[in-house]
Amino acid sequence: SLNAERSVLDNNGSSLNVLSDALRIVADAAISGAGSVISLNGNGAGIIGGPETGNGTPNANINALNLQVSTVAAQSADGIYLREADGLTIQSTGMISVEQSNFNSSTTTRTDASLSDLVTTDNGSIKLLSAQGTITVSDGDGDGVGIKADGTGDVLLQTQTATGDVIVDAAITSALGHVTLRAADDVDVNAGISTGGTGTVFITGAGVSIDSTTTTADGDVLILSTQSLQQTALISSASGNVGLIAARTIAQSDSGDITSLSGDVLVEAGQDWTMSTGTVIIAGGGDFEGKSLAGDIALGQIRSARAAVTAGNDVSDANGTALNIIGTAVTFRAGGQIGNSDPTNGTVLTNLNAIDTQVSTLAALAGTGIFIEDADSLIIDSAAAVNVSIAGPKQANFNSSTTDVPQSRGTAILEDLTMTGVGEIRITTVSDSITLNRGIAIAGDLLKDIAVYAPGGGKVSIQAATDIFVRGNIVTRPEGIVSTDPTTDGIRLIANSGDIVIGDPSDLTRQIVISTDHDEVNGSNDTTDDVVDLIARVGQVGNATVGGKISIQSPVTIRTDGGVAKKFGPRPDVGVPSTAFFQYVSNPLPLAIDNSAAAWGTGNAYINAFHVLIGQSGEENLTVDIDWQDPSEEPGVFYHSGTQTIAGNLGIYNQISSERIQQFLVEKGGPSTQAIDNNTNGQIVVGHLYTALDYTRFQQQQNRTTIIIDLSVSHHSSINLTASSIAQSGVTQRVPGLDAASTDISTTVSDRGSDTPDIFENGIALFKIPTVTPAPPALFTSTFVPRADRPFNVAPPENQAVLSAQSTAEFGSGAVGGSVFSTEVYFQIRRQYETDGPAEVVVERITDSSLISSREAFEKFVEQNPELQDGAGYEIWLISETGGQKVERPIVEFEISGGQPGTMNDAEPEGSPAQQLKDLPFEQPAEADANPEAQDSEIPQASLDVDSTPLESAHKGTSPEINNADQAVSAAPGAEQETSTLVSEALNPSSAALVGLMVRRFRKRQQESATAQSTFSRAARFQRKHSSPNAELEVRGSSDV
Secondary structure (H helix, E strand, O other): OEEOOOOEOOOOOOOOOEEOOEEEEEOOOEEOOOOOEEEOOOOOOOOEOOOOHHHOOOOOOOOOEEEEOOEEEEEEOOEEEEEEOOOEEEOOOOOEEEEEEOOOOOEEEEEEOOOOOEEEOOOOEEEEEEOOOOEEEOOOOOOOEEEEEOOOOOEEEEEOOOOOOEEEOOEEEEOOOOEEEEOOOOEEEOOOEEEOOOOOEEEEEOOEEEOOOEEEOOOOEEEEEOOOEEEOOOEEEOOOOEEEEEOOOEEEOOOOOEEEOOOOEEEEEOOOEEEOOOOEEEEEEEEEEEEEOOOOEEEOEEEEEEEEEEEOOOEEEOOOOOOOEEOOEEEEEEOOEEOOOOOOOOOOOOOOOOEEEEOOEEEEEEOOEEEEEEOOOEEEOOEOOEEEEEOOOEEEOOOOOEEEOOEEEEEOOEOOEEEOOOEEEEEEEOOOOEEEOOOOOOOOOOOOOEEEEOOOOEEEEEEEOOOEEEOOEEEOOOOOOOOOOOOOOEEEEEEOOOOEEEOOOOOOOOOEEEEOOOOOOOOOOOOOOOEEEEEEOEEEEOOEEEEOEEEEOOOEEEEOOOOEEOOOOOOOOOOOOOOOOEEOOOOOOOEEEOOOOEEOOOOOEEEEEEEEEEOOOOOEEEEEEEEOOOOOOEHHHHHOHHHHHHHHHHOEOOOOOEOOEEEEEEEEOOOOOOOOOHHHOOOEEEEEEEEHHHHHHHHHHOOOOOOEEEEEEEOOOOEEEEOOEEEEOOEEEEOOOOEOOEOOOOOOOOOOOOOOOOOOOOOOEEEEOOOOOOOOOOOOEEEEEEOOOOOOOOOOOOOOOOOOOOOOEOOOOEEOOOOOOEEEEEEEEEEEOOOOOOEEEEEEEEOOHHHHOOHHHHHHHHHHOOOOOOEEEEEEEEEEEEOOEEEEEEEEEEEEEOOEEEEOOOOOOOOOOOEEEEEOOOOOOOOOOOOHHHOOOOOOOOOOOOOOHHHHHHHHOOOHHHHHHOEEEEEOOOOOOOOOOOOOHHHOOOOOOOOOOOOHHHHHHHHHHHHHHHOOOHHHHHHHHHOOOOHHHOOOOOOOO
């Protein structure tokens, strides 16, 4: 025990001063004449050891006391400077007693009371350095305090060897000074550290654990770890800045909060930074910077006016539905994902893995995904740079100097939503709107005018509780990148109970681009099944209906790999001269068209055609669907060379046929280069062929004098706009069917057996059919009603070649006259090995049509192809490939016995006569059957049921050789004939008829298949899509549903 009324000083330089188990030192003590300590506080003058500020070496102090003790406690007025050799503990020394030898040979016991802690009383600093070993601060007297520096006195605890820790088990306080804990190994703070005024706290070590509160008033707090940092207790400053930096990981528990009421906060981990569910960081000064340089970030809650979160890998949500970011603006950057999907939670409109924000402005840059849910209104825009400077921390040195240890980090300005790889961008708001503003990148910059950018492809989903304002471009892939994954590309904007508004109020002339392709070349056909969905849902606020409108205020281009759309309104209507989807350039609807029909064959079939302008310039791959109400549906008309020659002369754009349902693509919208007549202002010619059989059935069987023809035009099936109303070009119109990307308002298609057409919206035109010779009984007119219905989903044609309008469709390959689609036609033989089982291909491709020119030719073909073995279940399929589309029709079923083809029969009742093939001459029926449909419904009749040789020639051809080659299935000799089914040259322009190999079961299946196809319209598909149990696709609150 050393007691001095003034000071205790070192007088031997660097040599050891005290070697003891416990050391008790008091300077500035009040001592009695007998040598007893009257008080620990004397006259305010006294020091233990001393400073050496002029030596220039922060860790050296020649004036410090040199010790080698286990326990120490000390108190002075002006300072304590101790250098320990091998580690010590600050705690209670216990009573220290000695026997004083007197002159009379007696002894007197001298006892100093126990002393705890390191304490200064007059602005004195406390400096303890251990050359080796660990420094431990313990609570020796039960007051919870281990070190207390008065006034502006600083505190330093420092170890210098790799095994030297600093362990704080009792509080360390300084009234106004700086507190520094420096460990060559770890720092473990288990008791509070505090300072006031502008005093700062600086803690540094290998591993750092903050398990008790660390507090400053106006000073900064900086904690550095060369390894990992763990925080389980509050770090706070009233107005100072707070920084946590670790070379490896940072982990914060539920109670590991950071609060700076008016300062900034910095958190930076070299690897992972993990906040717990209850962790809260408050940066009241305005800026927060959080980084994981090469790891993941798990977010609790951050409250800051401006926040920047940057992860080398992923940013995830650690607190479920609680908010992660609360402030004004936030930027996210991640090498991987920001947030994550949550497909298994059972509620499609809930994503527990999304980053939850409540900010005004947001920008994000990620590698493979962005999932953010904002509590109210959100603007995707330029977010300001964030700069956090922890400039004030002071490192207290052993020589009593101080060293500035500032740390600063910054994150540059960020704009837009950008995803560099393949993934998904999903932004939602819970209670308000989303605005997609364009960036402020300089002219010529790749990101100029961009709001959402995913150059690697992927899906974009923007879903607002109310309105969506699109003021910048949305682009998901650059030119040259093609994805083969149909689930990777797509853009979806959903306004729940709100409108989607496209246009920048600051410049309504600037074009807005929403693109999954970014291919500026018209006619692009690199298909990836990507989609663009814009959905404006009607909602209810009180008794008022709100939302449900898509308002296009600026020029817009919506582009996918499948198509391009620019105009959705005004929708076609009576009296409107210029509309979206289609228009008659010369006159507004209704339009009367007086066409001269073109004869086919000998003049008893008629091509009816009209001019129409499909789409707008710059649009691509629009779908046109027509229900011609054709009652006979002769598919072979397409293959007749005469038909195609006439169609080519007329400049017919579509594939001329005599089938009821027809669909084709218009590759480029607006004025067409396919229009032969320049006086039509680029309108294309659309036509259909009605045979004399059609006329007969219209008039004699159906008692009809008019034909209602339904037409629809739709943007490519990958572009979908769902709204109860659409506004473009200053006109707002209701969309009764909610499908604003089509003129369709019907959700079903009348089946082929019905003569009552569906009712579709918009224009009316009148076809007049002129008199021809010979004419069917009673001429008629046909009424043309434009409509919107897509029976089939047609992919855009690939590798299209523009061919001459005079081209004819040859068997094997060729093109439809007037069309931009190449066509290849061939046969295929398949075999069904099991009843109702799948048919397997036996002969892949037959381009020589002569195999069905006669029975002999077919028998020879079977003989020359050894893969055609004896057995049943064989089928001949007629296949045509046009513009990337394949149409397959089964036409014949047969069996082979003894190497010879024959009829494939259904099971016959016992006792019925056997059937065999037999040559029959062609015989024209004596008179037309008044009701051909009353015959066996399983056997479509291929012959013409009218008493007219010219009529027969028009429909069947004129070659006697062809007619004599027709054969039928008949009873064996002596048996009664059951049926007779002709197979005409409608199957192939170069063939007559394959001898009666058609049977009832097969034809019934073909007919059922055709009927099923006709009921698959865009409107029906659209209705099924939006009535899905998937709530994300529901159209809620709409009176139109």
